[in-house]
Amino acid sequence: MRTFGGFVATDHVNLVVEPGARHALIGPNGAGKTTLINLLTGYLEPSAGRVELLGQDVTTMAQHERCRQGLVRTFQINQLFADMTVLESVAMAVSEQRGLGTRWWKPLAGHGEVVDQAAAILERLKLLPDAYERTRNLAYGRQRLIEIALALAMRPKVLLLDEPAAGVPTSESQELFETIAELPREVTIVLIEHDMNLVFRFAERISVLVSGAILVEGAPDMIAQHPRVKEVYLGESHG
Numbered sequence: 001m002r003t004f005g006g007f008v009a010t011d012h013v014n015l016v017v018e019p020g021a022r023h024a025l026i027g028p029n030g031a032g033k034t035t036l037i038n039l040l041t042g043y044l045e046p047s048a049g050r051v052e053l054l055g056q057d058v059t060t061m062a063q064h065e066r067c068r069q070g071l072v073r074t075f076q077i078n079q080l081f082a083d084m085t086v087l088e089s090v091a092m093a094v095s096e097q098r099g100l101g102t103r104w105w106k107p108l109a110g111h112g113e114v115v116d117q118a119a120a121i122l123e124r125l126k127l128l129p130d131a132y133e134r135t136r137n138l139a140y141g142r143q144r145l146i147e148i149a150l151a152l153a154m155r156p157k158v159l160l161l162d163e164p165a166a167g168v169p170t171s172e173s174q175e176l177f178e179t180i181a182e183l184p185r186e187v188t189i190v191l192i193e194h195d196m197n198l199v200f201r202f203a204e205r206i207s208v209l210v211s212g213a214i215l216v217e218g219a220p221d222m223i224a225q226h227p228r229v230k231e232v233y234l235g236e237s238h239g
């Protein structure tokens with residue numbers, strides 16, 4: 001549970017994500033999705049309750065430590081990366097994950113293993129053709145794939161994708177999600193996404209959060225048919 005002053009943003013949420021899951025968290029604006037993700041990553045402390053990762057209680061564990069334990073969220077690429085090539089950006093993240101620091105990143109030569117690992121991640125995300133492009137020159141959908149590449153460099157066991165298709169034109173979001181869907185099952189994925197077409201195509205389990213609580217959880221078919229879920233979304237589009 002998380003409260004802000006007297007306001008209850010998440011209320012007795014019991015979310016269990018199974019290993020290998022493709023689990024989406026949906027709900028109308030203000031439902032508490034981001035708050036819940038922030039509780040999982042350690043950006044926020046819960047007012048009550050606990051967070052477990054792979055059977056370990058991580059409620060009081062710092063964000064970077066949770067990340068080291070395999071709980072990784074995507075983050076927006078910042079200015080620093082704009083002038084770097086795609087390969088340099090991901091190689092820098094790989095280097096950091098390996099504890100090699102980030103001072104060396106120019107030139108890349110002489111760091112074969114790091115570069116190989118970065119290239120493998122780019123290949124997995126179909127970014128290899130853009131390896132030597134500056135990140136800022138890529139189409140937005142492909143920039144968002146770089147964010148996922150940076151997260152994969154952290155060797156996640158659980159990957160939290162917070163609106164990976166936000167701001168991405170429909171023509172690109174399809175491809176973005178096809179690539180996400182091909183990620184290996186060793187990586188458990190928790191997704192927050194507003195585009196229901198993408199959610200229902202990708203997720204195998206969906207939790208619907210409304211007013212800070214889980215209204216219903218289950219397979220996509222069940223969620224799609226659920227009268228309360230329809231009500232919530234109809235209510236939103238009419239409101």
Ligand SMILES: Nc1ncnc2c1ncn2[C@@H]1O[C@H](COP(=O)(O)OP(=O)(O)OP(=O)(O)O)[C@@H](O)[C@H]1O
Pocket residue numbers: 004007009027028029030031032033034035036
């Ligand atoms: N730092 C904060 N201080 C006060 N209230 C907050 C804070 N963060 C979130 N809230 C409130 O908690 C509720 C849940 O917000 P949250 O951002 O988690 O919702 P959401 O489901 O992610 O919404 P959206 O889909 O619009 O991103 C909202 O009513 C919001 O105003």
